[in-house]
Structure formats: C-alpha cells, structure tokens
Amino acid sequence: MASTASLNVLIDLAKDTANEAGKQLQLLTTERNKAESQLSMLHDYRLDYAQRLQKATETGLSASNYHNFRQFIATLDEAISQQNSIVGQMDVRIEQGRQQWYAQKRRLSSFEALQSRQSRQQLVRANRSEQLASDELSANQFRRAHHSY
Template sequence: MASASSLNTLIGLSKDGADKAGKQLQLLTAERQKAEAQLSTLQVYRQDYAQRLQKATESGLSASNYHNFRQFIATLDEAILQQNRVVVQMDAKIEQERQQWYAEKRRLSSFEALQTRQARQQTLRDNRSEQLASDEISANLYRRAHHSH
C-alpha cells in the first residue's frame, strides 16, 4: 500500500493535472467562441453582400460589377466553409480535452478514495491499539487489586 506521503504526492500531481486540463479546456472553449464569432461575422457579411447584389441587380448593374459581386460572394463562401472547418476542429479538440480532464478527475478521485480508505484503516488500527492498551491497564489494575488480597 502506498505511504501517506507518496499518496499525498500523487494527489498533488493529480490535482495539478486536472487543473491544467481544466485550464486548457477553458482556453479551447474561448478559442472556439472566437471562431464561432468570426463565422457569424462572415455569414452576416455574406448576407449583406448578397442583399447588396440583389439591390444592385434591381437598379441595373454592369456585367463586370455583377461578376465582381459574385466573385466576392464566392470568396466569402469559401471563407465561411474554412471557418466552419475550424469550428468543427475546435469541437474535436474540446471533446478530446474534456475526456482528458475527466480522466484526470477520475484519477484524482481514485487517489482521494484510497487516502480516505487508508485514513479509516489507520483510525481503526489506532482505536484497536488504544483499546488493547486500555485493556492491559485494566488487567494490570485488576491483578494488583486481587494479588494484594
């Protein structure tokens, strides 16, 4: 069985690991939110340009301006596609880091349960030892009391 000091070391290391994984999870979540915000901005921008194109075609638009609008919208569509990929990749990283965090938390819980079990066993040993000492004192007092008669 692990000694108390080595168990405390393992618990400390596990806490550090869980904290580190938790902070990494927070960072990834913040990065994902930024990526989602960028995606949203691109989508709004694309919608705005699509509406501009619609209005421009209603009021008359040269072929080259129409082509430029369509080309810019196609560029926005590609940027949206790429940003969607970034968000999906961030989701995968977050899930991976979440699993790492769960694993660290389970490891920490296991060590803490072991520590609790060892503490209970030590308490039982201490109580038994105390009871034995008390019984021996009582037995000695009893013997003295009966030998003196």
C-alpha cells in the same frame, strides 16, 4: 500500501495535472468561441453582400460589377466553409480536452479515495491499539486488586 507522504505527492501531482487539463479546456473553449464569432461575422457579411447585390440588380448593374459581386460572394462562401471546418476541428479538440480533464479528475478521485481508505484504516488501527492498551491497563488493575487479598 503507499505511504502517506507518497500518496500526498501523487494527489498533488494529480491535482496539478487536472488543473492544467481544465485550463487547457478553457483555452480551447475560448478559441472555439472566437472561431464561432468569426463564422457569424462571415455569415452576416455574406448576407449583407447578397442584399447589396439584390438591390444593385433591381436598380441596374453592369455585367462586370455583377460578376465582381458574385465572385466576392463565392470568396465569402469559401471563407465560411473554411471557418466551419475550423469550428468543427475545435469541437473535436474540445471533446478530447474534456475527456482528458475527466480522466484526470477520475485519477485524482481514485487517489483521494485511497487516501481516505488509508486514513480510516489508520484510525481503526489506532482505536484497536488504544483499546488493547485500555484492556491491558484494566487487566493489570484487576490483577493488582485481586492479588492484594
């Protein structure tokens, strides 16, 4: 069985690794939220521009201005598509980060369970040793009491 000092070192390392995985997961979540925010802004901007185009066509619009509007909206659609891809990639990375964090937490729990089992076994051994010493003391006292007669 691993010594207590070795087990404590493993537990400390596992805690550090789990904490680092947790921090990494937080960073990924923050990045994903930023990407989602940018995607939302692009959608809002596209909607605004589509409404401007609609109003401009109602009041009259030259062909070149109409073409510019449509071209800019197409550019926004491409940016939205790219941002959707980024958000999707971030979702995958977050899930991987979450799995890594869970794995590190399970590893830490295993070490802690091992430490707990080791502590219980040491306590049982100490209790047995104490019981043996007490039994031996009682036996010696009994022998002394019966030898004096």
